[in-house]
Amino acid sequence: MYRTLNSHVPGAGPGAPPLCATGPVLDSAHLTVLAERARRARELVVDMAATPTGCHLGGGLSVLDILIAGLDRAGRDHTELVLSKGHAAAALYAALHVSGLLAENPAPRYGRAGEPYTGHPGPKVPGVRFPTGSLGHGVPYAVGWALACRLGGRTGLGIAVTGDGELQEGLVWESLQVAAAHRIGNFVLVVDANGGQNDGYVADISPLPGLAERFAAFGYDVVELDGHDLGALRRVLAPARTTATRPLAVVARTVKGKGVPAVEGRAAAHYVTITPARARQWKKAIR
Amino acid sequence: MEEGDPVSPLSGRDAYRAELTSLAGVDPSILCLEADLGGKDHPFAAAYPARFRNVGIAEGAMIDMAAALAVAGFRPFVSTFATFAAMRAAESLKLSLGYLGAPVTVVAPYAGVTGGWFGTTHHCLEDLAVVGALPGIAIAAPYGEQETRAVIREQARGDRPAYVRLGRNGAFDSLPWDGDTVPPVVWQGPARSGDRCLVSAGEYGTELCVAAVAAEPGVPHAHLCWLDEPHLYQAAAELAGFRELVVVEDHRGWGGAASALARILPATSIRSVAPSGWPAHGGSAAEVAAELGLDLPAVLRALALPHPLPHAA
Numbered sequence: 001m002y003r004t005l006n007s008h009v010p011g012a013g014p015g016a017p018p019l020c021a022t023g024p025v026l027d028s029a030h031l032t033v034l035a036e037r038a039r040r041a042r043e044l045v046v047d048m049a050a051t052p053t054g055c056h057l058g059g060g061l062s063v064l065d066i067l068i069a070g071l072d073r074a075g076r077d078h079t080e081l082v083l084s085k086g087h088a089a090a091a092l093y094a095a096l097h098v099s100g101l102l103a104e105n106p107a108p109r110y111g112r113a114g115e116p117y118t119g120h121p122g123p124k125v126p127g128v129r130f131p132t133g134s135l136g137h138g139v140p141y142a143v144g145w146a147l148a149c150r151l152g153g154r155t156g157l158g159i160a161v162t163g164d165g166e167l168q169e170g171l172v173w174e175s176l177q178v179a180a181a182h183r184i185g186n187f188v189l190v191v192d193a194n195g196g197q198n199d200g201y202v203a204d205i206s207p208l209p210g211l212a213e214r215f216a217a218f219g220y221d222v223v224e225l226d227g228h229d230l231g232a233l234r235r236v237l238a239p240a241r242t243t244a245t246r247p248l249a250v251v252a253r254t255v256k257g258k259g260v261p262a263v264e265g266r267a268a269a270h271y272v273t274i275t276p277a278r279a280r281q282w283k284k285a286i287r
Numbered sequence: 288m289e290e291g292d293p294v295s296p297l298s299g300r301d302a303y304r305a306e307l308t309s310l311a312g313v314d315p316s317i318l319c320l321e322a323d324l325g326g327k328d329h330p331f332a333a334a335y336p337a338r339f340r341n342v343g344i345a346e347g348a349m350i351d352m353a354a355a356l357a358v359a360g361f362r363p364f365v366s367t368f369a370t371f372a373a374m375r376a377a378e379s380l381k382l383s384l385g386y387l388g389a390p391v392t393v394v395a396p397y398a399g400v401t402g403g404w405f406g407t408t409h410h411c412l413e414d415l416a417v418v419g420a421l422p423g424i425a426i427a428a429p430y431g432e433q434e435t436r437a438v439i440r441e442q443a444r445g446d447r448p449a450y451v452r453l454g455r456n457g458a459f460d461s462l463p464w465d466g467d468t469v470p471p472v473v474w475q476g477p478a479r480s481g482d483r484c485l486v487s488a489g490e491y492g493t494e495l496c497v498a499a500v501a502a503e504p505g506v507p508h509a510h511l512c513w514l515d516e517p518h519l520y521q522a523a524a525e526l527a528g529f530r531e532l533v534v535v536e537d538h539r540g541w542g543g544a545a546s547a548l549a550r551i552l553p554a555t556s557i558r559s560v561a562p563s564g565w566p567a568h569g570g571s572a573a574e575v576a577a578e579l580g581l582d583l584p585a586v587l588r589a590l591a592l593p594h595p596l597p598h599a600a
Contacts, residue, residue, distance in 0.1 A: 122386065129358055130355070137378075137379070137382060139348075140347070140349075140351035140352045140355070140379075142355070144352030144353065144354065144356050144359075145358075145359060147340075147355075147356065148359030148360070149359075151318070151361065152360070171347050174345045175351075177343065177345065178342045178348050178349075178352070181342075182340065
């Protein structure tokens with residue numbers, strides 16, 4: 001699945017060549033590295049579901065590939081990735097760890113007294129700059145970061161990763177408007193469109209028909225892709241967009257609980273607490 | 288004075304704009320953000336257009352964006368009316384200035400009922416309660432041009448988040464103080480002891496206390512520019528010798544300076560002169576405040592009340 005509403009989006013399209021400087025062969029090898037990171041991170045997220053507190057498992061597994069690709073992108077310049085859907089904190093901690101940005105394994109520390117690994121992330125965690133979890137705030141943080149890159153003459157993106165339910169927050173659209181009006185073309189919004197939210201399905205609670213068209217109407221370049229395709233994610237995030245005047249919105253279609261068959265595609269997987277024995281079973285089945 | 292020269296003293300918000308524009312000439316990290324209430328002829332926009340952004344009517348986004356700009360190394364100053372900063376964007380203040388501690392300065396004119404006939408939606412009698420409950424944010428309510436400029440200079444030098452509370456178009460000469468920075472207590476005149484002391488907070492509260500001292504010379508008057516908890520503890524140390532403080536503020540009695548001082552100084556009698564109820568009618572700022580019970584007669588009545596009992600042994 002790959003659809004663009006703007007034919008001029010650099011790096012867009014399923015047949016587009018890899019945009020990394022290392023070329024197709026090494027790019028393929030790097031994709032293997034990213035896939036292995038994603039697999040290990042899924043194991044850690046399952047481990048965090050097996051802590052006494054449990055975790056937001058379904059949305060953590062849906063956003064995980066976006067985080068792996070986004071953190072990989074962030075290491076190349078001044079790009080900052082902000083997880084606006086902060087309830088997927090377990091996935092962020094896991095992704096930071098397997099990406100080499102967080103030294104200690106967060107899983108055994110998740111939710112525990114005296115540890116910074118709270119259910120929604122904050123700046124006490126190495127690799128996390130902004131507090132998120134009250135939905136919407138990560139978007140203006142990323143817009144501000146992108147503007148800072150432009151004003152400071154630095155190359156980098158401000159990437160906000162939101163949920164699709166999160167798009168019900170007014171602050172999201174307020175901030176998207178500002179980014180478009182100020183032509184902050186190095187701002188990138190990635191929507192983890194897993195179709196679920198706390199109390200059920202987005203389609204039942206507050207549907208988002210024509211989502212890609214809405215972003216286009218706001219003045220955004222728009223790409224719709226498979227949010228579990230690391231290659232597609234990597235391609236669309238690769239350009240530095242240093243001269244872009246339109247921000248980029250990426251609608252990443254994902255599956256809640258992705259990679260863990262017991263919960264994949266199940267709305268009930270939003271928040272999960274499991275036993276260590278079950279975690280061992282689930283980790284063996286990760287795909 | 289030549290035609291076109293600025294009128295002196297400047298109002299608080301004009302003093303802010305003038306001082307920030309001056310500071311930006313020597314500090315390229317200073318940014319100025321407005322949410323469509325900065326006026327069409329903002330001097331910063333004219334002098335440094337690349338570092339000025341009118342983000343539009345988007346207060347929460349502005350404050351969060353400013354936090355990111357601050358984390359990236361800039362020194363952003365943002366401004367919108369007090370009620371839109373402290374109430375509409377309260378969560379951004381909590382997360383970005385409070386928890387994150389990003390060195391953003393929020394400059395908030397139209398505090399209290401200085402909007403006069405603008406009506407309830409544009410008044411803000413609750414900002415000290417909201418922002419004062421958020422640890423780590425300095426709060427200043429300067430009185431007059433010189434204090435406003437000094438507060439802005441101090442914010443440009445430092446790395447702490449702050450909320451700066453201003454009025455509308457009221458223009459005053461500040462009470463004099465010694466030093467570069469505004470101290471925790473600015474005294475009006477030499478009287479600094481006695482049984483009872485007037486304590487003022489906020490631009491209009493201070494204006495009323497200055498008028499009260501003119502009516503009753505010799506009454507000590509302590510003006511508090513800084514209204515966050517650490518500064519109030521410092522101020523309280525200077526005020527602890529009085530048996531009674533008459534606290535006058537253009538903010539609700541609950542959550543303002545009076546209630547904070549009552550908590551810090553449990554052995555001191557605290558009388559609060561503050562507006563109550565909802566400002567639902569038109570009029571000048573003074574007329575609206577008077578309808579809510581905040582005017583010079585109210586201050587003088589409080590001063591005329593029987594003295595409290597002596598300090599307990």
